Amino acid sequence: MKLVLPKLPYDLDALEPTLSKHQVELHYKGHLKGYIDKLNQMPFVANASRMKLEEIILKGKHEHVDNRLGVLPPGEHPSTLYNISAQVYNYTFYFNSLTPKGGGNPEGDIGEIIDAQFGDWESFRKKLIAKGKNLFGSGWVWVVIDDEGEISIIKGLNAEVPFVYRLIPILCIDVWEHAYYVDYENRRGEYLRAVADNLLNWDFANKNLSHAG
Ligand SMILES: [Fe+2]
CATH class of the missing domain: 1.10.287 (Helix Hairpins)
Structure with missing residues (x-):
């Protein structure tokens, strides 16, 4: 079998100016x-x-x-x-x-769950950014949901992927250095804030939530 490169869901320049x-x-x-x-x-x-x-x-x-x-x-x-x-x-x-014109206050079911569990978007956003800033080395920040319907923000080191641990992925942010170094050099926190505020794809999050049943 041969895996093919999946199509990017937007143009290469569509995430500018957040990501060049x-x-x-x-x-x-x-x-x-x-x-x-x-x-x-x-x-x-x-x-x-x-x-x-x-x-x-x-x-x-x-x-x-x-x-x-x-x-x-x-x-x-x-x-x-x-x-x-x-x-x-x-x-x-x-x-x-990620999606152009994404980020900010979450819409739909994901917004309701975030408000119920974290208080509001701002509290969730702070935790998301802190989790990514504090990850030592290379890896991922994941928003996941467990089989009890609880949302968590977790770190994944290197290539770790949540579903093998029975956690359903809702969104993720790449915090390997190559994901942001061209645009943000060593300012990982700035990259995380910009992604949270401008790019997170709430439609994709809601789709993943609906599959989580
Ligand atoms: Fe990457």
């Missing part, structure tokens, strides 16, 4: 395409017949790397198949979590 065309192009055509190319070269994927990306991720989660380097004990090191397939999922989710 150069920033988005490098991220989408450089990083995401790079992960898809690598995944397609992996024997498990190349030899598989049709398979969902989620199934590949779960297969990778249970496949431990060869421990010949002796750095980490088997079982604690995510496999390359997991890391790469999870990143394809995360990137795709991230680009769908």
Whole structure:
């Protein structure tokens, strides 16, 4: 099977001025395409017949790397198949979590749940930004919902993807440095504030909420 680069849901320059065309192009055509190319070269994927990306991720989660380097004990090191397939999922989710003229006060069901659980958008926004600023190293900030219907803001280190932990993803923000360094250099907090205020896609969040049932 062969995975194809998913279509970006807007033009490369549509997120300006929050994210420049150069920033988005490098991220989408450089990083995401790079992960898809690598995944397609992996024997498990190349030899598989049709398979969902989620199934590949779960297969990778249970496949431990060869421990010949002796750095980490088997079982604690995510496999390359997991890391790469999870990143394809995360990137795709991230680009769908953004939209031109998004952000700010949430609309629809997500707005009601945020108000009920966090008090108001401003309190939620502060927590979202703080979570991303405080993440040490590379990773993701996820808004997720659990099977009790409770919303949480969680950190995902490196390539971690919430659904393997039975948390349904609602939105995410990439806080790997390459996601913002072209436009914001080392000012991660500024990037997070700008995304929260100008780009978060509440329609996508509401769609994910409705699937969470
Ligand atoms: Fe990224």
